Amino acid sequence: MMKKMMMKKKNIPDLSKIPYSHYLGAFGMPGRTAYYGLIDLGGLKRDETKQILVSGAAGAVGSLVGQIAKLYAPKCRVIGTAGSDKKLEWLKQIGFDDVLNYKDYKDVESCQNALKKLLPNGIDIYFDNTGGVVTDSVWDLTNNFAKVLICGQIAYYDTEHIPKIEPFLHKLVYKQVTVQGFVQSNFKDFNRFHREMGSWIVDNKIVVEETVYEGFEQLPKAFLGLFTGENTGKMVVKCFK
Secondary structure, eight states: HHHHHHHHHHHHHOGGGSGGGGTTTTTHHHHHHHHIIIIIIIIIOOTTOOOEEEEETTTTHHHHHHHHHHHHHSEEEEEESSSHHHHHHHHHTTSSSEEEEEGOOOOOHHHHHHHHHOOOTTTEEEESSOOSSHHHGGGGGGEEEEEEEEEGGGGTTSSSSSOOOOOHHHHHHTTOOOEEOOGGOOOOOOHHHHHHHHHHHHHHOOOOOEEEEEGGGGHHHHHHEEEETSSBBBBEEOOOO
16 A cells, blocks of 8 residues: 555656746646647547647647647657747757748648648648638648647737638538637646646656746737747746846
8 A cells, every 4th residue: 555655656746846937838728728638639549640730839839739749649740830940940859740831821722732741641630729821721631530629719819800611611521520629727627737747847858938028018019929929839928036
């Protein structure tokens, strides 16, 4: 009995080693969104060979989705989209198999052709943080029983133009694709997340990136920067020393 208790205690990470700012990012809401979205809703199982696409992959959520996927299932293929060469290079450094600069593609056909080259075996899981041309391009590329997880649509948060989804719905019928929007607050038991993500962070298996602005007065600038892609990883405003 004592041996079992000691083994259980050994599996608990030393949370004192996690920086406070990570509670706003990898060890907080964005981390829970990535973790539960990919594993519980996306259905990713250990050692699977799924084909996964992540939009907004250099953001607080997307960057974690890709890393969790490679930790859970190293043989899966993970492609990330971002809007700058610097971000694309960083995504490769943290384990993404390949990357796509969505700003290079203004129409569905060209973006779809590029995605076909990166994911020749189709898409099993699409983790969507952005909407936009990437999302418009995936429907013909999804495999049977694919999962499309709608986490964010930042491409439309600062515009009145929101495209209609009806033209795509008929493409989902015979492939039996599941499209699900979700928020992390739907998940109430965070023990598994705290234990597993905490261990990954403490053991440096997860790379946590933050874009930090100094000073409370920088809040508006930081907030607006989210819509122009100024951040890599979590956007944080440090209000005190």
